[in-house]
Amino acid sequence: MTTVPQPRHPSQRVAYAFFVAAAILFLLQVLFGLLIAAQYVWPTLLMNELPFNVGRATHLNLLTFWSLLGLMGATYYLVPDETDSELASVPLAYVQLGVMLLAGVGALVSLWFFGQSRGKPFTEAAMPWPWVIALGAVLFLVNVGATIVRARRWTAITVVLFGGMTGLSLLYLINLGTSANLAVDYYWWWWLIHLWVEGTWELVAAAIMAYLLITLTGVERARMHRWLYVEVSLVLFTGIIGIGHHYYWIGTPRYWLLWGALFSAFEPIPIALMAWDAFASMKHRRVEPTNRVAWYWLGGSAIGHLLGAGVWGFAMTLPQINKWTHGTQLTASHGHFAFYGAFAMLVLAAVYTILPRLRGVERVPERRGLQAFWLMTAGMLAMVTAFTIAGVVQVYLNRMLGLDFMTVRTQYVGFWIFWVWLFGLSLFLPGCALYVRDFFALTRKASLRPLPS
Amino acid sequence: MTEKSLRSIFIVGTVLFLGVLVVMSRDSVSQLVSGRTPALTSDVAAGKRVWQGKNCNDCHTILGIGGYYAPDLTKVMERRDAVWLASWLADPQAVNPATTMPNQRLAAADVTALVSFFQWVGGINTNDWPPQPRLSLGGGADTASGAVVFQQKGCSACHRVAGKGPVGPGPDLTRIGGTPYDALPNTPEFLAKWLENPQAQKPGTVMPRIPLIPAERDALVRYLTSLK
Numbered sequence: 001m002t003t004v005p006q007p008r009h010p011s012q013r014v015a016y017a018f019f020v021a022a023a024i025l026f027l028l029q030v031l032f033g034l035l036i037a038a039q040y041v042w043p044t045l046l047m048n049e050l051p052f053n054v055g056r057a058t059h060l061n062l063l064t065f066w067s068l069l070g071l072m073g074a075t076y077y078l079v080p081d082e083t084d085s086e087l088a089s090v091p092l093a094y095v096q097l098g099v100m101l102l103a104g105v106g107a108l109v110s111l112w113f114f115g116q117s118r119g120k121p122f123t124e125a126a127m128p129w130p131w132v133i134a135l136g137a138v139l140f141l142v143n144v145g146a147t148i149v150r151a152r153r154w155t156a157i158t159v160v161l162f163g164g165m166t167g168l169s170l171l172y173l174i175n176l177g178t179s180a181n182l183a184v185d186y187y188w189w190w191w192l193i194h195l196w197v198e199g200t201w202e203l204v205a206a207a208i209m210a211y212l213l214i215t216l217t218g219v220e221r222a223r224m225h226r227w228l229y230v231e232v233s234l235v236l237f238t239g240i241i242g243i244g245h246h247y248y249w250i251g252t253p254r255y256w257l258l259w260g261a262l263f264s265a266f267e268p269i270p271i272a273l274m275a276w277d278a279f280a281s282m283k284h285r286r287v288e289p290t291n292r293v294a295w296y297w298l299g300g301s302a303i304g305h306l307l308g309a310g311v312w313g314f315a316m317t318l319p320q321i322n323k324w325t326h327g328t329q330l331t332a333s334h335g336h337f338a339f340y341g342a343f344a345m346l347v348l349a350a351v352y353t354i355l356p357r358l359r360g361v362e363r364v365p366e367r368r369g370l371q372a373f374w375l376m377t378a379g380m381l382a383m384v385t386a387f388t389i390a391g392v393v394q395v396y397l398n399r400m401l402g403l404d405f406m407t408v409r410t411q412y413v414g415f416w417i418f419w420v421w422l423f424g425l426s427l428f429l430p431g432c433a434l435y436v437r438d439f440f441a442l443t444r445k446a447s448l449r450p451l452p453s
Numbered sequence: 454m455t456e457k458s459l460r461s462i463f464i465v466g467t468v469l470f471l472g473v474l475v476v477m478s479r480d481s482v483s484q485l486v487s488g489r490t491p492a493l494t495s496d497v498a499a500g501k502r503v504w505q506g507k508n509c510n511d512c513h514t515i516l517g518i519g520g521y522y523a524p525d526l527t528k529v530m531e532r533r534d535a536v537w538l539a540s541w542l543a544d545p546q547a548v549n550p551a552t553t554m555p556n557q558r559l560a561a562a563d564v565t566a567l568v569s570f571f572q573w574v575g576g577i578n579t580n581d582w583p584p585q586p587r588l589s590l591g592g593g594a595d596t597a598s599g600a601v602v603f604q605q606k607g608c609s610a611c612h613r614v615a616g617k618g619p620v621g622p623g624p625d626l627t628r629i630g631g632t633p634y635d636a637l638p639n640t641p642e643f644l645a646k647w648l649e650n651p652q653a654q655k656p657g658t659v660m661p662r663i664p665l666i667p668a669e670r671d672a673l674v675r676y677l678t679s680l681k
Contacts, residue, residue, distance in 0.1 A: 040522060043553035051555050052522050053511035111508075119505020121519060156456060160463075180498040182570075183490050183577055184482055186516060191478075222456065229459035233466055240470040241477075249582035250516040253484050257580065259477070323584050327517030327525055402586025404607035405524040 007357055009080040011087035016358050016443075017097055018073025019351050022066040023439045025104075026344075029062035030424070030432045037421035041414050050112075057111055057124040063339060064122060065104050069097075070347030071204050072140055075161060077354045078211050079144055082158050083151035088143050096139040103132035120189050123175045130175050137169035156225035157207045160232050164203025171195050183251035190246040197338070198239040198267065198309075205305075205346050206232050206274065212298055212353055213278060218286035227277050234270035242267050245317045249326055257319045264317040268310035278302035291356060293369030297349035300377055304341020308384070312337050324399045329413060330391030337384045348373075348435070355442055368438040375431025382423035390416035491576035500570025503563045515574060517582065523554065525583065530575040532607075536652075537661035538571065539564050548659050549611055551619045599676025602669045611660075614680065622659055631681035644674045 007013060036055040039045050043052075080087055087093060107125035110116040116126035125133070144165065148158050174192045179185040210228045214221055244260020282299060289295040312334040316325040325331070356364045390413045398408040504510070512523040519525075529538070540547070542564045545554040559567070586605070603609060611623035624634045633639040637647070637655065646653075648670050651660040665673065 036522075047553055048555060051512075053508045053520060056511040056520050056522070057508060115508075117506065117508035117511075119508055119510055121511060124508060124511070156460070159460065180493055180501060181486060181490055182501055182504075182574060183485050183516070185501075186518060187478070187482060187485060225456050226454070226459055229456065229463045233459070233463040236463075236467045237470055240467070240474050243474065247481065249579045250518070251485055251489050251577040251579060252481050253489070254580055256481070323582060326582065327514045327519070327521065329521055332521060399584065400587045401601070402605045403601075404605055404610065406607060406610050407604050409522075 007077070007080075008084075009086050011090045011093075012077045012080050012354075013358055014087065014090055014093040014097075015073040015077035015354055017094065018069050018076065019355065019439070021097065021101060022070040022073065022347065023351075023436050025062050025066035025069070027432050027436050029059055029066060030429055032059040032062065034421060034424050034429060037417055037424060040409075040417040041421060043410075053117075054111060054115075057117065057121070058108060060122050061104075061107065061124065065100075067339070067343045067347060069100065070350065071201075071208065071343070074208050074347065074350035074354065075140075075144060075165065075204070077350075077358075078161070078208065079147050079158060082155050082211070083148055083153040085147060085151040085153070088146035088150060092139060092143050096136055096143065099132060099139060100136040103129045103136060106132065118178070120185070122193060123189065130172075134169070134172055134176065137172060141166060141169055156228045157211050160203050160210075160228055161207035164200045164207065167200035167203065168196055171200060186250050187247070187252065190243060190250075194243045194246055195240070197342075198242060199236060201343065202235045202239070203232050205342060206235070208346060208350055209274065209278065209298070209301070212294070212349055213281045215353060216287075216289060216291075216294060216298065217281045217284075219281040219284060224281070227273075231270050231274050231277065234266075234273065238263050238266040238270065245319075245322065248319050248322055261318050265314070267317070268306075268314050271306050271310040275302040275306040290363055291352060292366050293364070293373060294349050294352035296370065296373045297345050297352055300373065301341060301345035301349055304337070304345050304377075304380075306341070308334065308337030308339070308341035312384075312388075324395050325391065328391050328394045328399070329387055329417075330395065333384050333387035333391055336380065336387060340380045345377075351439070355439070359443065364442055368434055368441070372431045372434040372438055375427050375434060377431075379423050379427030379429075379431055382427060383420045386416050386419035386423060390420070489578045491573050493573070494569065496566050496569040497573040499562075500566035500568070500573070503559065503567050504570055507557050507559075516577070516579065526571060526574070527577070527579065528575055528583065529571050531664060534662045535568050535572070539568055540659075541661075542567055549619075549622045551621065599672035599674070599679075602665075602673050603676060606663050606665070606669075606673075608663075608673075626677065626680055629680050630678040639678070641674050641678055644677055645670055648673060 032055050035046070035050070036052055036059060039047075039052045039055065076087060076093055103125070107129040110126045110129065111124060114126075117124045118126055118130075123130075141162075144162060148154065148162060171192050174188050177188075179188070206228060210224050213219060214224050240263075241259055242264035244256040245264040247256035247260060278299065279302060282295075316322050316330055316334065352364075352369060393416060394408055394413050397403045397412055398405055504515075510519045512520045514521060514523075514525040514527075516527050517525065533541075537548075542557070542559060543561070544556055545552045546556060603614070608623075609618045611621070612618055613620060613623075613625040613627065615627050626634075629639055631639075635655075637643065643654075648663070648665060650662050651658045652662065
């Protein structure tokens, strides 16, 4: 089997528009991250013009937004390939992107200029924008679902991918409601947050990972399909009740201390299996990689997912430890590492695999892409290290010795967030900017060659 | 195993575990509303709307969830009294000109509602979270542990000692043991009474009443009188 250097189905090209939006929003997300890190160190910076809470809400929302757009773009490319058919409707895909972008812009404008928020992290978007986002999700599901149903090709990859996308859309509906009881509000909010990142998003990511591994390494499809089912089964069988690690201290009954600990202790196992599977596939490849940048992002994602989600998550998942670490910078260290490894790196692997094919080229200039990979990855590792030290310092001084929060923040933790900011500014931001530049350069260079119609 | 049987395990298992989660969630939420959280009032609900509408949670944390940028407010009413908190919420800069908490320009009713909300949150049964610090003051409390209490209780957020800390709103305490401040006595007896309830000693002071156990109060007094 050899790789196909151009899309087999013209409708796959809608992926490109999603990737453009994802690349720009990614850079914007990083800029807002740098701003709030700077505010942590110099708290009066833009204190009244763009306060920390607005910057943080923007940083979080852009993260989920560009990751989702990237995963959706990859899905639009992958589903025609898997079903060997054209997408049900190309215009609908563009309409859906427009709806999503409208919702995103609307949510940010209402946050920035009108101070509107629904007040829970990640889900700040004020009404009516959550309804518009939900509409975008429905349009996406209809389009992808119709494609699969029409082609009658329920491969392991399409089953898991569509299952994950349906699940994450259904879970989003939770965000349309609220409860006057803060503890109940947060109870259901965790269904959304946890069952997204440790459930449905994992399904989508695992399916895309399997697709990319088959595409890039030429490993046997049937074996990959079986592995995919084993992995996602273990993800959900540990992760669904593993939600309990968020129910230790928010007012929920004490039995969650046992159930949460028991199930989430096993959550790293499927992640380790995925990493092992990825590396086994890459080692026993039947085709040589023609695109080292995609190859690096793919391998990097396997490792980053294992370390960020598996190891960093496990480190604080048991209640005996979580009692001290809950709600500190350690959570921030885990969040950054896990999102980068599990989702950001995977989306970039998909972009670098798919983009050249969309443009009908097989080999792409690799230098800038690899530089971006190393700058971002080194930057993230350095930031995570600084976040982790900040978290340990905070846990020890604030929680164990009981020093006042603000004393600890201004005199001890701020120093380590300064390093987060500096590594972000000197490594991650240049890496991200280089990626965006490379993205458009690849588009330009490649577009000189016309696509076969 | 064949792909088909693995798919069946995936689907059946997922449905099964989701079913378990649904059953557990029904029980959890019913326990939450009947006993594990205090009864809701319209004031508490209004306070929550202010809390969420102003996006407080992306700076502060509550129940350990949030921005990690400003203090966790789950048990804030154990640290601050309602009168002080209300004046703080109404205008943080009037209480502490150096604070980086933005003035949210809250209406008086919003302030009252927020205080009710924090009192309500304080009553949530959080399985003893956040944990008590491991530092023990029992027995040999001396000036050193008084200095720790000074840091623990956030005194250093308003008072300056030996060149460290902000200039105001509280007085510089570098020499409080030798030089009385504001014509108030600096005897150990008076300082103890002052810490018990500043308003009773000087009505209108911006100094909040910080809840202290007797050992903490005595350690603080020993520390303050040692500053000369």
